[in-house]
Amino acid sequence: MEWLGKHFVLVDRFFASSKLCSRCGWKNNNLILREREWTCLACGTTHERDENASINLKNEGLRILKEEKDITIIHDDAPTVGTTGSYAFGDDVRPKEIFQDLFGQFSRKKESITL
Numbered sequence: 001m002e003w004l005g006k007h008f009v010l011v012d013r014f015f016a017s018s019k020l021c022s023r024c025g026w027k028n029n030n031l032i033l034r035e036r037e038w039t040c041l042a043c044g045t046t047h048e049r050d051e052n053a054s055i056n057l058k059n060e061g062l063r064i065l066k067e068e069k070d071i072t073i074i075h076d077d078a079p080t081v082g083t084t085g086s087y088a089f090g091d092d093v094r095p096k097e098i099f100q101d102l103f104g105q106f107s108r109k110k111e112s113i114t115l
Contacts, residue, residue, distance in 0.1 A: 007065060009069075011061055015057070015060055017060070018049050018050075018052065018056075021043060022045075022059070023043050023045045024043040024045070026043065037049065
């Protein structure tokens, strides 16, 4: 999906973003959910679990864009993906219908009203 020059990439839900060392790629198969920090046995880097996962997800998203979607990335060394800015005219910055189509099926709660 592309919207105003931006790309939305879905990474496989089973991608081991928390378990992969974002520095060398070694996979910590013994990492359990309650462990919030771990040290890579291959390169010695200490990781905070969520920060490491976010780096890995960014890198995987960029890999998908480059390799699978054949999109050229001009600056992939930025600390975050996307941009921030002021939207002073009050325009809606999120395409509601796109997000409703993508995520609506997961967030809609079926309820019945009885009177």
